[in-house]
Amino acid sequence: MNSHVKEIAWTGSEFVLPLQSQGDSSQTTGVETAYDSIWAAEVPVADPSPLERIMLAEDKLYVVLAVVLVIWFGIVAMLVRTDRKIKDLERRLSDEGLEGQSKTR
Amino acid sequence: MKTRTEALLKSLIVLWMTAVVLAGFLLDIPRISILEHTARNLYFHVPLWFALMAAFLVSAWYSAKFLSTEDLDYDVRASHAAMVGMAFGILGLVTGMVWARFTWYVGTNKWWNNDPKQVMAAVQLMIYGAYFVLRSSFDHNAKRARVSAVYNLFAAATVPFLLYVLPRQFQSLHPGAEGNPAFDEVTDPVMRLVFYPAIMGFIALFWWIYSQRVRLTLLERRLENE
Amino acid sequence: MNWLTGALAVLEKDVRLELRTRYAINTLLLFVISALLVVAIAVKNEPLSPSLRSVLLWVVILFSAIAGLSHAFVSEEERGTVLLLQLNAKPSSVLAGKLLFNLMLTFALNSVAALAFWVVIGFQEVDSATLIVILALGAIGLSGATTLLSAIIAKAVNRGPLFAVLSFPILVPLLLSVVNGTRSAIEGAGLDTVTSEVFTLIGYAGVLITASTLLFDYIWKD
Numbered sequence: 001m002n003s004h005v006k007e008i009a010w011t012g013s014e015f016v017l018p019l020q021s022q023g024d025s026s027q028t029t030g031v032e033t034a035y036d037s038i039w040a041a042e043v044p045v046a047d048p049s050p051l052e053r054i055m056l057a058e059d060k061l062y063v064v065l066a067v068v069l070v071i072w073f074g075i076v077a078m079l080v081r082t083d084r085k086i087k088d089l090e091r092r093l094s095d096e097g098l099e100g101q102s103k104t105r
Numbered sequence: 106m107k108t109r110t111e112a113l114l115k116s117l118i119v120l121w122m123t124a125v126v127l128a129g130f131l132l133d134i135p136r137i138s139i140l141e142h143t144a145r146n147l148y149f150h151v152p153l154w155f156a157l158m159a160a161f162l163v164s165a166w167y168s169a170k171f172l173s174t175e176d177l178d179y180d181v182r183a184s185h186a187a188m189v190g191m192a193f194g195i196l197g198l199v200t201g202m203v204w205a206r207f208t209w210y211v212g213t214n215k216w217w218n219n220d221p222k223q224v225m226a227a228v229q230l231m232i233y234g235a236y237f238v239l240r241s242s243f244d245h246n247a248k249r250a251r252v253s254a255v256y257n258l259f260a261a262a263t264v265p266f267l268l269y270v271l272p273r274q275f276q277s278l279h280p281g282a283e284g285n286p287a288f289d290e291v292t293d294p295v296m297r298l299v300f301y302p303a304i305m306g307f308i309a310l311f312w313w314i315y316s317q318r319v320r321l322t323l324l325e326r327r328l329e330n331e
Numbered sequence: 332m333n334w335l336t337g338a339l340a341v342l343e344k345d346v347r348l349e350l351r352t353r354y355a356i357n358t359l360l361l362f363v364i365s366a367l368l369v370v371a372i373a374v375k376n377e378p379l380s381p382s383l384r385s386v387l388l389w390v391v392i393l394f395s396a397i398a399g400l401s402h403a404f405v406s407e408e409e410r411g412t413v414l415l416l417q418l419n420a421k422p423s424s425v426l427a428g429k430l431l432f433n434l435m436l437t438f439a440l441n442s443v444a445a446l447a448f449w450v451v452i453g454f455q456e457v458d459s460a461t462l463i464v465i466l467a468l469g470a471i472g473l474s475g476a477t478t479l480l481s482a483i484i485a486k487a488v489n490r491g492p493l494f495a496v497l498s499f500p501i502l503v504p505l506l507l508s509v510v511n512g513t514r515s516a517i518e519g520a521g522l523d524t525v526t527s528e529v530f531t532l533i534g535y536a537g538v539l540i541t542a543s544t545l546l547f548d549y550i551w552k553d
Contacts, residue, residue, distance in 0.1 A: 049214075055207040061142040063207045067149050067200040068126065074196040078189070078314055085321050092328065172549050231500035238496050242487040252486050255546045256497060259479055262542040266504035266535050273527070274507050 118313060122306045128299045135293050143208045148299050150204055152307035153197035154222070157229065159308045160190025160315070165261040168254035178323065180250035183257060184240065185318040189311055191233045198226050209278060221271035222279050228267055232260040334427075337420045341428025345403075346435070355402045355436055362395035363444045371451045384452065385513035389506060392444045392469070396437065400477040401494040403429045404485035413485075422551045426478065426544060433474035433481075441466045454517055461516035461525055468532035469509040475536045476501050479543040482550045501539075508532050 055062050129148040137144060167183035170176075201223060202216050210218065217223070239256055243249030349355055370387050379387070407413045416425055445466055448454070454462070480497050484490045512528035522529075 052207060052211055056211065059136075059141040060208065061145075063143045063204060064130070064145045064149070066203050066207075067146050068129075070200050070203060071149060071153070071196055074192060074199075075310075075314075078192055082314075082317055082321070085318075089321065089325060089328070096328070172546075228500050228503050231503075235496045235500055239483070239487065239493065242489060242493060248486065251549055252483055255479075255549050256483055259539070259542050259546055260501055262538050263476075263501050263504055263535070266531065266538070270504045270507050270531055274511065 114309075115313060118306065118309045121302065122310065125299060125303045125306050129303070132295060132299060134296055139208060143204060144296070146200070146204045147296060148303040150197065150200040151300070152304045153193050153200065154226070155304045156307045156311040157190050157194040157197055157226065160186050160193060160311055161229065161261070161264070163315070164190060165258060168257040168261075171250055171254045172258075175247070175251075177246060177250055177326075180254065181322045181326070182319055183254060184236075185315055185322065187233045187236055187257070189315045189318065191230060192314075193307075193311060194226050194230050194233075198223065198230070201226075205278060218278070219275045220279065221275050221277050224275065225267050225271055229264070236260070334421060334424055337424030338427035338431065341416070341420055341425055342431045345428065345432040348406075349432075354406075355399050356439065358402075359395050359399040359436065359440045360443060362398045363391060363440065363447060366391040366394055367444070367447050367451050374452070379452070381455075381517040382510075382514045384448075384454065384517050385510050387452070388444065388448050388513060389469075389510050391448070392441060392473075393502065393506065395440055395444065396473050396477065397495050397498055399440070400433055400436065400474070401481045401484060401490060403433055403478060404482040405490055408485040417551065422548050423544060425551065426482075426547045429481075430474060430478045430540070430543070433478050434471065437470035437474045438467070441470045456517075456519040458516050458519050458521055461520065461522050462513065464522060464529065465509055465512035465516060465525065465532075468529060468536065469505065472505045472509075472532055472536045472539070473502070475539040475543065476505065479539075479547060479550070482547065486550065505532070505535055508535070 055066065125148060129145050134144055164183045164186035167179045167186065171179035171183060201220075205218060205220070206216050210216075236253055236257055240249055240253045243252065370391065374387075407416060420428075445462065477494075477498060480494060480501070484493045484497065487493055508528045508531045512525045512532075515525050515528075
């Protein structure tokens with residue numbers, strides 16, 4: 001989005017509340033304390049790892065992308081499984097067809 | 106006629122889910138600190154959980170139906186609902202882990218946080234895992250169907266306790282838990298516009314995959330019997 | 332009345348057989364003692380927090396229960412006496428008798444485990460009334476959950492590992508409640524602090540025993 005947010009998001013402890021420090025508070029809703037009350041203590045001061053740097057960019061939009069991709073790959077895995085089952089069935093069908101032919105001869 | 110309505114329904118599911126994904130990414134939502142854009146995961150992660158619950162209900166329902174009728178087709182339905190439900194549950198767990206890891210646990214390297222819903226999903230997956238292990242230890246169809254249906258229902262009886270016990274054992278990131286705002290408070294009306302259709306879409310997706318598997322197995326059975 | 336006498340007859344038969352061979356009780360005892368000794372050696376003299384103590388106690392109980400409780404129906408299958416029992420007793424009496432027998436075993440198991448834990452590791456300022464209530468309810472829940480599972484695995488091959496796999500997910504709500512309740516007891520809190528655990532455990536045992544009676548017929552008839 002804008003570079004300012006990214007900058008803050010990368011400087012360690014500050015990234016917790018990037019939108020408030022941004023000064024552009026029109027986008028923030030009234031529920032600032034939504035989830036920070038309990039979990040704020042969990043947030044460390046350590047520098048974000050490279051993976052986190054990617055995931056936190058664009059206001060964490062890539063987290064959503066990762067989630068959608070996980071679901072997509074899951075659906076692909078299910079498709080592949082169904083495909084394999086169909087293949088098994090086809091093979092058995094053709095085997096039985098051959099046996100049937102040999103029997104008639 | 107029936108196949109035509111089914112085909113129509115399936116193309117509707119495809120369009121519906123496409124619309125959900127598009128709206129999920131493009132619709133403007135109010136920003137909340139920490140959550141930011143990840144609030145959009147509401148459309149993708151949460152419906153998986155609903156699909157798991159739907160699968161769980163379908164599976165238990167057909168297990169009960171099998172016990173009362175002894176019709177093996179119901180056993181096929183129960184086991185495939187459990188199987189596809191398990192897949193959705195695994196997806197729900199993984200997406201939840203990704204979401205929490207990069208939203209609330211930045212810098213902690215914490216992937217597993219003992220959230221009640223997470224533990225609950227894990228236990229549900231354990232139940233299904235046990236269900237399939239049990240199934241694999243029988244060769245006889247009718248006996249396997251009967252015993253596994255009994256186990257499925259017996260395990261289903263414990264799930265309400267998990268729903269009741271777990272929230273008092275662990276803190277939760279999920280709305281409605283103690284100290285967290287209720288779902289209504291954090292969720293903007295705009296988001297519900299996508300969230301509810303997303304739930305319907307994911308449940309429909311579950312039904313599609315599940316009915317494919319059921320049809321395949323029933324075909325297989327018919328081939329064996331011929 | 333007829334039903335009750337049948338159940339008591341099954342119980343009496345099992346108790347007699349058990350007193351003759353002492354197979355289940357010895358398994359349970361040896362498991363408890365060896366598991367506790369391993370724990371005691373591992374923790375040495377380190378001070379343990381109440382929650383750790385309660386988790387250790389219940390892990391020991393859980394593993395012993397899983398080693399010993401599958402015996403109820405598996406033994407019938409192994410001795411080939413299932414048919415005899417099917418002919419001579421109503422399914423509900425068989426279940427009730429086995430349930431009572433397992434209940435006796437789990438009561439013995441829990442009291443021995445708690446006593447041994449007290450001697451080897453210690454409870455400190457425990458509220459004994461709370462601890463006893465939680466242990467008793469835990470025993471009822473444990474036997475209520477495992478009796479039907481024992482009947483299930485008796486029908487399958489490779490029973491030992493199967494029993495563990497089937498029981499763990501079902502015992503999760505029970506374990507969460509008893510561990511929480513035991514922790515309160517070890518912290519010295521009174522009975523009134525664990526009311527929600529007590530109600531959960533009563534409900535859990537009630538639901539599982541009801542489900543067992545409803546589902547047992549389907550397992551028992553062949």
